[in-house]
Structure formats: structure tokens, C-alpha cells
Amino acid sequence: MNLAWAFLETPIGLLRVEASAAGLTRVHLAGAPQNEAEGPGWAHVTRFLDFAERYFAGEPVGYAGALDLSGATPQQAALWRYVQSIPYGRTQSYAQVGRALGLHPRAVGAGMRAVPWLLAVPAHRVIHADGRVGGFAGMEGVKAWLLAFEGVNPA
DNA sequence: CGCTCGCACATGG
């Protein structure tokens, strides 16, 4: 697959944004920057960069561009699409998401773990039913930072 | 109250 990518310095670290012609394929924290690569998905990359810059500037925006779901299972696709609809500054528990989609709470956690896109799919807005932040692929600090940044009560 | 245990689902290593 011919991919395009770019890097963006943000308050939570260096972000690497990657996309195919179908949409974003990955958004994650990278150690060191590499050369950018334009390709079929470049438009998706720039669209995300625009969103990210506004997000970190404090605007209550959400990424509404395309995501490349070619590698996702049906459950993941449904779950991620649902999570993408959770509005800025709001949170929902794993159980709530599970009830909305007919999935076991634990299955929701499993699905969230596999989210390939930081920010594009606001996985950080899904927390424990009792208010605890929960895990975040080994980066709980990032999750807590994002929630605080959006003005969510620390709990 | 607070802590532990067991169970249920889906995914990735």
C-alpha cells in the first residue's frame, strides 16, 4: 500500500500521521521524525494536521475525515465509529459504550486497545464507570492530559 | 466502606 505521512510537534509529543488513499491508517507518538512522504493519502494527512493544530490550540473540534478501516474487524469498525461520535469534553464508560453496541465491557476495552489513531478516534474519552481514567496502551499520562485539556473533571 | 475473587468477551503477541 502506498502511504503518505508527516510529523507534528504537539504538547503530548511528536505525532506521526500516516494515511493511504482510503483514509488515515495510523496516528501515534513517534520517537524521532523522519522525512515526510507524500502519496495518495496526502490529503488525509493534511486534513488531520489541520484538525490537530486547532485541537491543541484549544478549539473543541473533532476529526471528521476518513479512516482506513481495511484492517479492522466488523466489531472494531462499529466500535471506533461509535467512539468517534463522543463529543469533545465528554466521557463515556466502557459499559455504556458496550450497552450501546451490544458488546461485553471487556470486549470494548479490547477493541479500544487496538485503536490505531490517537486523537482521530477519541479513545481517551472512554473511562471506567466509577470515574477512574483507565489504561491507555501504556500511556495513561497522555490520556489524563487530554482529558484535563478538554476540561473533564479529574475525578 | 474497602479489598479480593470469579466470571464474561475480543484482540494481539
Place this chain on the structure above:
DNA sequence: CCATGTGCGAGCG
């Protein structure tokens, strides 16, 4: 096969 980004109910101090 096993350990997760969980929730809920039960049991025990």
C-alpha cells in the same frame, strides 16, 4: 495460550 485500556455481584473483614 495468556494478559489485557472493565463491570458487576458476592464474600469477608
